[in-house]
Amino acid sequence: MKQYLKNTWYGIWTVLIGMKITFKHLFTPAVTIQYPDVKVPLPERVRNRLYVNIDDCIGCDQCSRACPVNCIEIETVKSLPGENLGTTSNGKKKALWVTKFNIDIAKCCYCQLCVPPCPTECIYMTDVYEFSEFERDNLVYKFANLTEEEAVEKKSNYEKFQAEKEASRQVGAAASAKPETPVKTQQENKNE
Amino acid sequence: MYQFLFNLSGSEIIATIFTAAVILVFILLFVLFAVWFERKVSAHMQDRLGPMRVGWHGVLQTIADFVKMLQKEDIIATEADRKLYTIAPVLVFTGSFAAYAAIPFSSKLLGSEVEVGIFYLLAVSSFVVAGILMAGWSSNNKYSLLGAMRSAAQIVSYEIPTALVVLSIVMLTGTLSLEKISQLQTAYFWNWNIFGGPEFSLAKFLLIPFMFVGFLIIYISTLAEVNRTPFDIPEAESELVAGYFTEYCGMKWAMFMLSEYANMFAVSAIVTILFFGGYQSPFGYLGNSIGAEWLVPFEQAFWFIAKGIFFVFVQMWLRWTLPRLRVDQLMTVCWKYLIPYAFLNLIIVGFISLL
């Protein structure tokens, strides 16, 4: 019988305590951040959307090797010896045309493993988090600044240059049977 | 109200239709308000803001929900029993809507002065049980069957403590009609039944603790009758997905929600009439003091609705504080705790009323 009364009293008492707490919270100010009108500034180390400063990129492929998900595709074409591709911001001379630099941000897992290995720090994570799309394909970001035909043109004159070198080596090999002519062809080759 | 319309139109049919229409409009408006009110109360209790973007502070939220539900496709499961499936929500709504016929909103606005008001109310609430069982059985889904069984058992077993407490009040006031009970508890709150009733005598002071116990018992059991936490097992999301209305969608489900909120107000109306002086105002009538007799009924209606909404607020307050009881615990609370206390209360009130 005593347990019976204790149960009733304990039940009513704890219900009242609970109601007191929730009633107190009725008047504490809400902690909600009203998102579309109030945008909270994010801390500076935040990891959201990837951005690549393509002018600084020397096409060294470090970031795509470090990425566990392989969502960075880079295609580079060797530049001809004479061509001048300008230098990156910290003065490193660029030697490769970056014809294709795609990041499939839908696959990316935002782990920031690609940022440390980049020698020129051209890939980093910005704090932009509003980039949802209606189409899945818009999530593949193309950072390369060469247009299609420029890329094709670069590739073709590199093949032309390759074929030329191949031909001159045949000529050189054939000429090596007759020793006196090889030296000149190498020279001519270099300063072309 | 009915009398006034009867003289006006001369034919009963138009009068009854019109009074019913007034009360139906009140219920629809109340439900629109109550759904928004519940979401705002629950939000602010949880330190968040609730609907904000749909009108000033989300005022149009319920209208948006209602119009959206109009556009929903109406899926009826193939094996579902089509006829029962469609009648169930209608039956549940009639159950709760019929209860309003006997509730006196003010001395003038009264559905029908029926002599056996309280008795009629208790009888009519069993429509809801039939409707719920029909819904649970006809949607041919294990979850709804379990949910319907549980809620039927719950509502039927919680009618007994309600009836017992009502008996103790009827013993005190001597009448069954809600109209007279409200009239007895004339102005000034110390004449309310919760404070021992109108006559000024020793019995009044003895009654106060037992009236308070009676109020607690009837409030808890009417909570269970309306399936609100901590007794909302039928729609216990975590166990039975959504109880008996798992298969209902669009407007049929809206009908269930409509009847739930209408029931909430009906039940809190009963509690106000029995214990808190129905439409009597706690501080006397402004109308009397400044001599404008026609103002009094409107004041009475205002006070009645204010008290009803306060008790609906307490129901919501309980919902967002307490966890849920298990089915067998719910039965033990009813049979082993509420009913013995209600009997004891009845006997003691009986003795005191003999003094």
Add this chain to the structure above:
Amino acid sequence: MKNPEEIFELLKKEFPEAILGIDKEAPTEPIILIDPPQIKTISLFLRDNPELRFDSLMVLSGVDDANGTKVKDEDGTDVISGGTLSVYYHLHSVYLKHKITLKVSTPRGNPQVESVYNVWRTSDWHEREAFDMYGIIFLNHPDLRRILMPYDWNAGYPLRKDYKNPEFYQGMKVPY
């Protein structure tokens, strides 16, 4: 509190022919090799012997040793044939606070190991997972069926080194 060498000596004395040896030189933990049919009796002994009291099996992991020969099957991809699949048992005593690792190797053709379900109940799902991922059959296990993969997955055992993705599964393209 016994270190693994003492436990190995004790076991060697108890089951001379079942214990195949202890391999100590690889870093961080000595492993006791055991011959597959005897694993159940040894485990019972390890659990019930008052000095050892290994009452909890921490983890049971299947491993594809990939030490068979690479051979080309019909559509050109290489399949490992021969070699062994092995099962590692990491045991731990809650009261005497010492740990031991057992290893059992079975041929890749029909990998069969005695189930230790009756010794430690926790091995129930671990063994089902080893079966699901490697195809190691655990003899008299209560209900040996796939646990992680869909029950009707008939494209082989995924964690083997020579596993190939099926083209379709119930109408959904599997590879990217």
Add this chain to the structure above:
Amino acid sequence: MALKTETMILNMGPQHPSTHGVLRLELELDGELIVNVKPHIGYLHRCFEKHAEAMSYPQVIPYTDRMDYLASMYNNFGYVIAVEKLLGIQVPERVEYIRVIMGELQRIASHLVAIGTNGLDIGAFTPFLYLFRDREKILSLFEMTCGARLLYNYMWVGGLSHDIHPDFVRLTKEFINYFRPTITELNNLLTFNKIFIERTANIGVLPLDTAINYGVTGPSLRGSGLAFDIRKEDTYSIYDRFDFEIPVGQGLVGTVGDSWDRYYVRILEMEQSLRIIEQAIDQIPDGDVKAAIPKRIKPPKGTVYTRVENPRGELGYFIISDGNLNPFRVKVRAPSFVNLEVFGELCKGHLVADVIAILGSIDIVLGEVDR
């Protein structure tokens, strides 16, 4: 002739509001009483072990985050300790201290979600939101240091990805003072609430010897009365420098080892984690966190098995390396996977509503169960 009744199979499908993700429970019911529970898992099997074999050692860390996504800091911690033991490198003191602080903060955050969802399953919606509001404060601490809210990739092999933020120490102290009173508020609102006690006391009692035989670890085992905590057992990292007790279930409201005990042990553990953070936050030595990170990780041929005290139990990493850049085999002993096995045993003879209460009290995360 006894009335022939047959049991009803109720399927609590993968989409169920309270099964903590995608777990399918096949309940065999006799009326409302449970005859047998058969959990079906594998709906979130994301092939972690296949990925671990195809990636180099540092690249596996983001995948360990995604296994137990409520305590990803501790998943990194376990993996990183295993690889460091294999390589035999010793990390600087500063890294050890920061790892312990981050691990304990993550334990509090994970327990907050565990307690919140346990209350949510029983119907108390408000405490769940209060706890999530407090958890947001811990998440902002993590976001300030490593930039991510939930999956951090913060602990690297041999060090950390970022040093702690300059005002991290001040904000952590603020959090500790803010958080203590909210625990008492939670206790008043939910823990000692009669209805909550009614729903969890004497439900799903786990006797100690079946717990050990089933390999149950963590708060579920400590709820049954055994003070078994790997931070004290194996004393990995520098946990031996801090003094903290291991809370154990005493059966205050029901028998020892019921759902309420497992729930209450988690609340006491949060208190202990606060004590550890308080002791550790003042003694952080200075130094460079990236000093011991090797350029190329090629561990020698061999095996290692280390275990850490994940908020859900004993998280073990068994790594076999055959000497080249990718691990040969990484097997994870996930605590939720093992704790879920005992679930069928706990539910026999209870009601359908108790299944949810028991599942909430053993606190599983499906990402870890299915790996």
Add this chain to the structure above:
Amino acid sequence: MGLLDKEFSDGNVVIAKVDDLFNWARLSSVWQLGFGLACCAIEMMATSASHYDFDRFGVIPRNTPRQADAIIISGTVTLKMATRIKRLYEQIPDPKYIISMGSCANCGGPYWEHGYHVLKGIDRVIPVDVYVPGCPPRPEALLEGLLKLQEKIRNESLRKKTV
């Protein structure tokens, strides 16, 4: 057969006005099916918690597919789960929308290469309306995804698309 089977052919003022009302109602009370898969589900819970409050936009988690309007696919969809999601999708009454939250739901995310049991993107099983990238996306990103969905609903119309 919903009201929106787009069989009204000519656009006139009445249709335009009714459009706005229906669209406004549909977009301001999107009821999401309360079900999460993996890590993104935790961020979805954080979004419906007090700090970011989904309820401000009129979004309530509903338990049965019958009463839901939208599913937020939050987490990795495995092959074993994909058949279940397809059946859930079919249970929802007609004007329904899908938000694919997180890299895993968009295209298989970090598991696209070696995940033998992972479905490479939910759009292979059900049509998706909005892709929210992120792993896991911040609660604000999910809210922005919802705003984009509301924008899309605002432009829907009863008129048959005269293509």
